[in-house]
Amino acid sequence: MKKLLWFLVLGALITAQNRGAPKEPPKDYYAEITENTDYDSLLAQKLGSDDYGMKPYVMAFLKAGPNRDLDSTAAARNKRPT
Numbered sequence: 651m652k653k654l655l656w657f658l659v660l661g662a663l664i665t666a667q668n669r670g671a672p673k674e675p676p677k678d679y680y681a682e683i684t685e686n687t688d689y690d691s692l693l694a695q696k697l698g699s700d701d702y703g704m705k706p707y708v709m710a711f712l713k714a715g716p717n718r719d720l721d722s723t724a725a726a727r728n729k730r731p732t
Contacts, residue, residue: 689703
């Protein structure tokens, strides 16, 4: 039991030691992201966005339900071209 205690204390001391400052300063990712945040209206129009620069999306939540077997004509009628 005494050896286990010494082993735990030694492990705690080894892991708690100060290893000094990091060798290179951390990157400033925020500055890289915010460098060019100008709104490009030509690019937005080319990509098909609205006045706010957003594109319309539809979110569908699918859930399990009863299985309804449809014939091929009814299934084709329910499908809409996108």
